[in-house]
Amino acid sequence: MNDSEKEYYELYRANHQNLNLFKSELANYIINLENSFLNNFKNIYFPEFDSSFYYNIFDSIKEKGTIDFEDCHFFFDTITHKGNSIFKDSKITFKNCTFKSSWNISPDVNYPNIQLKYENCIFSNTLSVQYIHSYVEFNDCSFANIELKN
Numbered sequence: 288m289n290d291s292e293k294e295y296y297e298l299y300r301a302n303h304q305n306l307n308l309f310k311s312e313l314a315n316y317i318i319n320l321e322n323s324f325l326n327n328f329k330n331i332y333f334p335e336f337d338s339s340f341y342y343n344i345f346d347s348i349k350e351k352g353t354i355d356f357e358d359c360h361f362f363f364d365t366i367t368h369k370g371n372s373i374f375k376d377s378k379i380t381f382k383n384c385t386f387k388s389s390w391n392i393s394p395d396v397n398y399p400n401i402q403l404k405y406e407n408c409i410f411s412n413t414l415s416v417q418y419i420h421s422y423v424e425f426n427d428c429s430f431a432n433i434e435l436k437n
Contacts, residue, residue, distance in 0.1 A: 356384055
């Protein structure tokens with residue numbers, strides 16, 4: 288177990304025992320990201336919460352130039368990629384991530400600099416894309432179901 292896993296034990300658990308502890312650890316993890324040059328989330332299991340929790344928690348880092356999620360697991364389904372809601376003008380990469388619930392991508396024309404890249408990701412449920420735009424890229428991903436709108 289590395290130092291980060293010791294300090295943020297609940298973030299790395301597949302079955303969260305204490306969701307309040309997870310919230311606290313994630314908030315502290317992000318504070319540490321704000322105060323460093325780091326910009327990545329690795330091996331974190333993101334449980335289902337009300338979407339406002341994730342909007343608020345990611346608000347402080349949404350203007351970082353790049354944000355990387357690697358080997359992460361997402362269990363929530365109510366979050367939508369919109370520049371003004373989650374990540375403003377960032378370049379976000381999801382590498383080797385698993386999306387257990389539905390995942391929605393909805394572009395926000397007010398933030399044209401956002402870029403989303405998915406590499407070797409698994410979408411176990413429906414991936415819903417509102418509009419096909421050049422800012423979304425998928426490389427070697429697997430999909431259970433894709434829903435394209437508009």
